[in-house]
Amino acid sequence: MNKLIAAALALMPCMALAQVGLINNKADSSGSAFSASVSGYYYFFPESDNNTITLIGYLDYKSLHLEPRYNYEGENTGSLFAGWKFQVEGKLQFAATPMFGFVFGDIKGIAPGLELELAYKKFDFYSESEYVIDNEDSENNFYYTWTELGYSPFESFRTGISAQRTRLYQTGLDFQRGIFAEYSFWKLTAGVHYYNPFTPDYFFIASLNFEL
Numbered sequence: 001m002n003k004l005i006a007a008a009l010a011l012m013p014c015m016a017l018a019q020v021g022l023i024n025n026k027a028d029s030s031g032s033a034f035s036a037s038v039s040g041y042y043y044f045f046p047e048s049d050n051n052t053i054t055l056i057g058y059l060d061y062k063s064l065h066l067e068p069r070y071n072y073e074g075e076n077t078g079s080l081f082a083g084w085k086f087q088v089e090g091k092l093q094f095a096a097t098p099m100f101g102f103v104f105g106d107i108k109g110i111a112p113g114l115e116l117e118l119a120y121k122k123f124d125f126y127s128e129s130e131y132v133i134d135n136e137d138s139e140n141n142f143y144y145t146w147t148e149l150g151y152s153p154f155e156s157f158r159t160g161i162s163a164q165r166t167r168l169y170q171t172g173l174d175f176q177r178g179i180f181a182e183y184s185f186w187k188l189t190a191g192v193h194y195y196n197p198f199t200p201d202y203f204f205i206a207s208l209n210f211e212l
Contacts, residue, residue, distance in 0.1 A: 033061055033062045034059075034060065034061050035058075035059075035060045035211070036057070036058060036059050036060070036211075036212040037057075037058045037209055037210060037211045037212055038055070038056070038057050038058070038209070038210055038212065039055070039056045039057075039058070039207060039208065039209040039210075040053060040054070040055055040056075040207065040208050041053065041054040041055075041056075041205055041206070041207045042205070042206045042207075043203065043204075043205050044203060044204045044205070044206065045203045046202070046203065046204075047200075052071055052075055053071060054069070054070065054071045054072055055069070055070045055071065056068070056069045056070075056072060057069075060085075063084050063085045063086070063087075064082070064083075064084060064085075065081075065082070065083040065084065065085055065097055065099070066080075066081070066082050066083075067079075067080070067081040067082075067083075067099075067101075068080050069081070073103050073107055073111065073132055074105075074106055074107045075106065076105050076106040077103060077104070077105035077106050077107045078103075078104050078105050079101050079102065079103040079104065079111065080101060080102055081099050081100065081101035081111070081113070082099065082100060082101070083097045083098055083099030083100070083113075083115070084097065084098065085097040091120065091121075092118070092119075092120050093117070093118070093119040093120070094117065094118055094119075095115075095116070095117040096114065096115070096116055096117075097114070097115040097117075098112075098113070098114050099112070099113040099114065099115065099130075100112050100113070101113065103132060107132070107134060107140065108134065108135045108136055109132055109133045109134045109135045109136075109141075110132075110133050110135070111130055111131065111132040111133065112130070112131055113128065113129060113130035113131070114128065114129050114130075115127075115128045116128070122151055122152045122153065123149075123150070123151055123152075124149075124150045124151075124152070124158075125147075125148070125149055125150075126146075126147070126148040126149075126150070127145065127146065127147045127148075128145070128146045129143070129144070129145045129146075130143070130144060131143045144164060144165065145164065145165055146162070146163075146164040147162065147163050147164070148160060148161075148162040148163075148180075149161055149162070150180075155184075156183060156184045156185060157181070157182070157183050157184075158181070158182045158184075159179070159180065159181040159182070160179070160180060161177070161178070161179055161180075162177070162178055162179075162180055162193065163175070163176065163177045163178075164176050176195050176196060177195065177196065178193055178194050178195035178196065178197065179193070179194055179197065180192065180193040180194070182207075187210055187211040187212075188208065188209065188210055188211075189207075189208070189209040190206075190207065190208050190209075191206070191207040191208075191209075192204060192205070192206050192207070193205040193207075
């Protein structure tokens, strides 16, 4: 279970970024170049007392993307990321956002990353990679990738499958897979992810995003 918790904490940033990606982070209907939102994520492990909450802010001005985070790369750890989005509009939408972040708290270091987004009609694809470099102990460096395939049968509802593969020190390769569903209303988007279904290592993530 400790291995499962460590892997789940490692995928926090990927899960969070996916929910405010190309599909869900819709353009401001007012045409404003600035947008902002805040998200909370509750990680529930039925077989453990190590449940935790992650908080993330999103600030976008034109192509500039900023993200302050807490309990994101790890517990009792904050970070601040900045990136630049390159986007192609049309029937087939594509976006790539290279990012770089500073990590502080229990984990201290830097983290380069890349987000890729693709959307066509009611389908969307999201992938994110990040490498956290620990300034104090290189044995704590870690790399992960995240992939999510979503389908929106109607505008306010999105569901799909997700998977991630992470390399954590002394844990080997760890693969998590799951299903998710999200519902949007007003300025809110509520979601739930169910990982490793029907196995002893299952866990849930409940999320809530508010557009400012």
